[in-house]
Amino acid sequence: MQELKAIEFKNNKLYLIDQRKLPLIYKKFKCNNYMDVEFAIREMVVRGAPAIGAAAAYGVVLAAKEFVNKDKNSFIENMNQACSLLNKARPTAVNLMWAIKRMKEIITSNQDLNVEEMCIKLEKEADRILMDDIETNKAMAKHGNKVVPNEGTILTHCNTGALATAGYGTALGVIREAHYTGKNIFVYADETRPRLQGGRLTAWELRQENIPSKLIADSVAATLIRDKKIDVILVGADRIALNGDTANKIGTFMLSVVAKVYGIPFYIVAPTTTIDFDIETGEDIEIEERSSKEVTHIGETRIVPEDMNVYNPAFDVTPNENITGIITEKGIIQKPFKENILKLKK
Ligand code: MRU
Secondary structure, eight states, X not given: OOOOXXXXXXXXXXXXXXXXXXXXXXXXXXXXXXXXXHHHHHTTSSOSXXXXXXXXXXXXXXXXXXXXXXXXXXXXHHHHHHHHHHHTSOSSOHHHHHHHHHHHHHHHTXXXXXXXXXXXXXXXXXXXXXXXXXXXXXXXXXXXXTTSOSEEEEEEOSOOSGGGSSSSOSHHXXXXXXXXXXXXXXXXXXXXXXXXXXXXXXXXXXXXXTOOXXXXXXXXXXXXXXXXXXXXXXXXXXXXXXXXXXXXXXXXHHHHHHHHHTTOOEEEEOOGGGBOXXXXXXXXXXXXXXOTHHHXXXXXXXXXXXXXXXXXXXXXXXXXXXXXXXXXXXXXEOSSHHHHHHTTOO
């Protein structure tokens, strides 16, 4: 298996696989500066919570390289502005804010260094964020594999694979692990309207690795669950509150309701960097609303009447009571979630 690199920093440029174009076109998007990174996150050239965080960290590195010739005070002032722009590129995935905070801490804790030395530290930190995420995903995959039967069918939503992370993936990482450890698994991948991350990206990753699978329209899931065709549901997360409420791609909540009715295990797979220790419940999670064009058009082709209004939230919140467990790199968090999540706080 050749490892897919959705995010690569070389020769002082950030290269991202352009996820707007997959699977029809495989092309790298080059970010020359932090504004390009902000654009790439906002326009979903790069997407998926951990991937957004890692890309943003390199956005901070590019900003540092741009301002390296300034005196220390104006360097810090410019860096703060760049960080707050990157921080706002998308509102729901907490990994973005987590990564920016971590990068800002490098600046605040190294005030004694000169600007050039700070730049070197920042680049090292971004590299660490990227590398740690791959390690985290592999650890998570091992824990997650325990909930996958030796022979069985998994349902997943959105894209949580190598494209959505620094590599390997979260929910799709568990699926990869199950497949590579010889389990006889079959995967149903939700198409994931409106941006079709399942149809375009998960299907692409599944095909690349020959994992037995079928793509379904989102509305097929309930029938498969009722007909006992699904053994376990694995999804990712964009932000997890202290009580376990989880924001993830729109449609996840609906899936969790059906899973609960029919008693199918429903697991969140996410690194601890996706936990927001500052919020008590999912009510505190800002849900991004995206352009109506994502619903009115497929590609550049309009598919609904010109004057139709659209409501297009990109995420929803699955209440903790619908979640069987939260698979992290530190193990599987069981209920009561709040008590067990707090134990993970460093
Ligand atoms: O809008 P997206 O494509 O960035 O949303 C992605 C998701 O909702 C994923 O499920 C989540 O970020 C976990 S990715 C490992």
